[in-house]
Amino acid sequence: AALLAGTPAPVPALHLFSDPAETKALRWDLLAWYDRCKRDLPWRTLVREAVEAVTLWVSEIMLQQTQVATVIDYYNRWMQKWPTLQALAQASLEEVNELWAGLGYYSRGKRLQEAARKVVLELAGRMPRTAEDLQKLLPGVGRYTAGAIASISYGQATGVVDGNVIRVLCRLRCIGADSSSPAVIDHLWDMANALVDRSRPGDFNQALMELGATVCVPKAPLCGECPVKQHCRAQRRKLFGKPAPVVDVEDCGAGDCRLCPPATEPWDSSLGVTNFPRKAAKKQPRVAQTATCVLERRGCHGALEYLLVQRPSSGLLAGLWEFPSVPLAQDLQEEKQRELLADHLQAWLGQPVPAERLRLIGEVVHIFSHIHQTYVVYSLPLDGDMTLDPASSPLRWVTEEEFHTSAVSTAMKKVLE
Numbered sequence: 001a002a003l004l005a006g007t008p009a010p011v012p013a014l015h016l017f018s019d020p021a022e023t024k025a026l027r028w029d030l031l032a033w034y035d036r037c038k039r040d041l042p043w044r045t046l047v048r049e050a051v052e053a054v055t056l057w058v059s060e061i062m063l064q065q066t067q068v069a070t071v072i073d074y075y076n077r078w079m080q081k082w083p084t085l086q087a088l089a090q091a092s093l094e095e096v097n098e099l100w101a102g103l104g105y106y107s108r109g110k111r112l113q114e115a116a117r118k119v120v121l122e123l124a125g126r127m128p129r130t131a132e133d134l135q136k137l138l139p140g141v142g143r144y145t146a147g148a149i150a151s152i153s154y155g156q157a158t159g160v161v162d163g164n165v166i167r168v169l170c171r172l173r174c175i176g177a178d179s180s181s182p183a184v185i186d187h188l189w190d191m192a193n194a195l196v197d198r199s200r201p202g203d204f205n206q207a208l209m210e211l212g213a214t215v216c217v218p219k220a221p222l223c224g225e226c227p228v229k230q231h232c233r234a235q236r237r238k239l240f241g242k243p244a245p246v247v248d249v250e251d252c253g254a255g256d257c258r259l260c261p262p263a264t265e266p267w268d269s270s271l272g273v274t275n276f277p278r279k280a281a282k283k284q285p286r287v288a289q290t291a292t293c294v295l296e297r298r299g300c301h302g303a304l305e306y307l308l309v310q311r312p313s314s315g316l317l318a319g320l321w322e323f324p325s326v327p328l329a330q331d332l333q334e335e336k337q338r339e340l341l342a343d344h345l346q347a348w349l350g351q352p353v354p355a356e357r358l359r360l361i362g363e364v365v366h367i368f369s370h371i372h373q374t375y376v377v378y379s380l381p382l383d384g385d386m387t388l389d390p391a392s393s394p395l396r397w398v399t400e401e402e403f404h405t406s407a408v409s410t411a412m413k414k415v416l417e
């Protein structure tokens, strides 16, 4: 009757933490492990010293889509340059992009700086302190980042769900439906909020994420060393095979459970605990081609210089510098590519560029999150008599050294190489 009335069916016990004693034991086991084994990360030191929530905020934004090892150096340089919200609010987008160069997903840096400006100018310099306010008031702060800051910096008993937490919780409770589906995501947030330790929420959340990053890893989890293995239903399932014929908690009981693996892809014993989580097949990235030209000249001190132009202030790689580039239609002949690029360059140089002077160097492939981009690289050494049209969009000449400290993407660094 409940189903007929549109109420979702109750979640089967297999996918829940319904025993308060077990929840208590899990919190205890996880926190004890974390106290013994946590990694020494720079933002943790700063948070311990109670500097400001901003330290954590910067690290959380940088860690979205990026590995810890890559983030550390960027994080340290960022905090050295902008240790407070007030300092960050005064930074220009150009400075932010320069420091962010190579970290990818550039809109993250831009929104961090916009949010700092908002806190300073509109919120009297005071960071919102609850997950709800952080998410509502700060651009670029989503549900996860809000939960992390509120629990770690301000002690709010609120959970977090990131990729690591998804993996751990799906394994602990045998959740094998598409882990990006709303039903699974909602359920994981409910579980994370219910599980979080009330007296040490920040440590508990960090412990859960750390477990996913170091023990309950995607391909070969270290179940033997896992501090919560006695609470793990995926591990139990692996050890004991199919559930016993008696009805117990291992039985979901519903053939159409929205949290179980699809009936067409049931438990694969060769995968063990890595049956969980599961994700729907990724969408193929869009294929794109761009012609790009490295224009070179001898500067006044004899050093080689390269022309960089600035991208628009919104969209992909907003505000970053690049070699003059033009998108290409698929399968365009080399001759047509040259003509198109020569026309494009003419707009920058203020005089015609003979297409035959463009030298084809080769191709550079760069994968953005959703685009498989191929840069067809040309070069053009300029004679001293060529001038630039200063009325065009922002452009500048840089030496190789200046190029590497400019706000350029990793793709452009590959092109120069």
Ligand code: SF4
Binding pocket: 168, 171, 172, 215, 216, 217, 221, 222, 223, 224, 226, 227, 228, 229, 232, 233, 234, 235, 273
């Ligand atoms: Fe992950 Fe294995 Fe621990 Fe379960 S026992 S939580 S699968 S590491």
